[in-house]
Amino acid sequence: MLEPLRIRDFALLWTGMTVSLIGDGILLVALGWQTYELSRSPSTLGWIAGAYVAPMAVVLLGGGVLTDRFERRKLMIAADLIRVVSVERLERLRSRTTCSSGNSRRSRR
Numbered sequence: 001m002l003e004p005l006r007i008r009d010f011a012l013l014w015t016g017m018t019v020s021l022i023g024d025g026i027l028l029v030a031l032g033w034q035t036y037e038l039s040r041s042p043s044t045l046g047w048i049a050g051a052y053v054a055p056m057a058v059v060l061l062g063g064g065v066l067t068d069r070f071e072r073r074k075l076m077i078a079a080d081l082i083r084v085v086s087v088e089r090l091e092r093l094r095s096r097t098t099c100s101s102g103n104s105r106r107s108r109r
Contacts, residue, residue: 027087028052034094
């Protein structure tokens, strides 16, 4: 059952995808948690889930066409780089929102 993991390239791919999948799960929980902390509205959790899933559906449909035309390895690297940039921008937005909401909470007291 673990024989494929003895192949170096496959083991690297599997490890990378496993770490990425765990990170995606943590990101989804963190986004929901942060959204609820800021809004206190359960309906916003639905919007977050929709905003997380809708682009995946669109990209997955177009991704099949791209994998037929371009080298898969380069596409995987490009997709991961896009993901890194988008998560980094989400973090910047979160830190700005947290700072500004923290300041507004202090001014209310």
